[in-house]
Amino acid sequence: MKHFLSIYDHSKEDILEIIELASKIKKEAKVKNYIPYLQNQSLGMLFEKSSTRTRISFEVGIHQLGGQGLFLSSNDLQLGRGESMKDSARVMGRMIDMIMIRTFDQKVLDEFAKYSGVPVINGLTDKYHPVQLMADYLTMKEHGKTDNPIVAYIGDGNNMTHSWMMLAGKLGFELRIATPKGYEPWQEIIDDANELAKISGAKITYTNDPKVAVNGADVVTTDTWISMGQEEEKEERVKAFDGYMVDRDLMSLAKNDAIFLHCLPAYRGYEVSDEVFESHANVVFDEAENRLHAQKGIMVWLNAQKDK
Ligand code: CP
Numbered sequence: 001m002k003h004f005l006s007i008y009d010h011s012k013e014d015i016l017e018i019i020e021l022a023s024k025i026k027k028e029a030k031v032k033n034y035i036p037y038l039q040n041q042s043l044g045m046l047f048e049k050s051s052t053r054t055r056i057s058f059e060v061g062i063h064q065l066g067g068q069g070l071f072l073s074s075n076d077l078q079l080g081r082g083e084s085m086k087d088s089a090r091v092m093g094r095m096i097d098m099i100m101i102r103t104f105d106q107k108v109l110d111e112f113a114k115y116s117g118v119p120v121i122n123g124l125t126d127k128y129h130p131v132q133l134m135a136d137y138l139t140m141k142e143h144g145k146t147d148n149p150i151v152a153y154i155g156d157g158n159n160m161t162h163s164w165m166m167l168a169g170k171l172g173f174e175l176r177i178a179t180p181k182g183y184e185p186w187q188e189i190i191d192d193a194n195e196l197a198k199i200s201g202a203k204i205t206y207t208n209d210p211k212v213a214v215n216g217a218d219v220v221t222t223d224t225w226i227s228m229g230q231e232e233e234k235e236e237r238v239k240a241f242d243g244y245m246v247d248r249d250l251m252s253l254a255k256n257d258a259i260f261l262h263c264l265p266a267y268r269g270y271e272v273s274d275e276v277f278e279s280h281a282n283v284v285f286d287e288a289e290n291r292l293h294a295q296k297g298i299m300v301w302l303n304a305q306k307d308k
């Protein structure tokens with residue numbers, strides 16, 4: 001049985017297979033939305049943080065696959081009153097077929113996966129956001145940006161950055177990361193990415209200059225400067241990220257046909273200007289829609305791995 005806890009855990013072949021499956025399911029859905037790949041299965045969706053896209057894409061996704069989604073907020077569960085993750089995992093695994101979790105610490109997922117006995121999906125942790133990256137890569141594919149692309153990530157070295165590093169490391173493309181000093185990706189992730197790059201041929205570089213990163217890029221992407229759980233650092237972060245907004249001047253350094261991606265929610269006037277966001281909105285909302293198709297791909301793929 002396999003889980004989907006990080007891109008690091010999967011081979012290049014697995015990742016591309018999930019993308020192909022998501023593409024296929026998306027095409028099929030244009031003709032018929034409801035195809036019961038997961039007939040009568042239940043997906044638990046455990047949230048310890050807020051969500052719009054992740055909740056909707058998984059809940060609608062499992063419904064369209066013939067199953068049922070259960071929204072489980074930690075505020076309403078005994079978990080919120082001190083029941084352990086280990087026990088919650090064992091209970092849920094007895095009744096639910098697959099579980100998606102959005103939480104803070106990646107270790108919670110590891111523990112859940114160890115005890116639940118059913119496939120567990122990472123719906124975002126402080127370390128990674130792998131389900132988002134599957135939608136992002138599907139979007140790159142649809143817009144013709146998967147042939148040796150140069151991807152520039154501008155902003156905070158966070159869960160999105162880490163996930164881009166794992167994807168580039170596995171698939172072997174060029175990723176340039178520009179962060180302010182003190183906001184670089186975690187060292188353990190840099191070490192893992194370097195190891196992966198040795199095998200795949202990926203080129204992953206780090207700079208404090210957004211212009212250096214964006215110069216000649218095919219894909220420019222960013223994320224909020226203030227992730228969930230960092231609200232109290234807002235003032236100092238906004239100061240530290242001065243000069244890191246993806247605006248018209250910065251975007252003009254990328255290739256003429258470069259696309260802009262954003263996992264959303266976007267904060268215009270901070271990590272991206274309103275002008276850049278709106279002029280690339282068609283791709284950004286393709287990316288948001290692709291959460292649905294990519295998440296269906298992951299669930300169908302995981303189900304097929306259960307007996308392997
Ligand atoms: N991009 C993303 O995961 O959005 P939500 O936080 O709304 O789920």
Ligand code: NVA
Binds near residue numbers: 227228
């Ligand atoms: N880095 C952001 C991503 C939101 C989808 C966060 O963790 O809040």
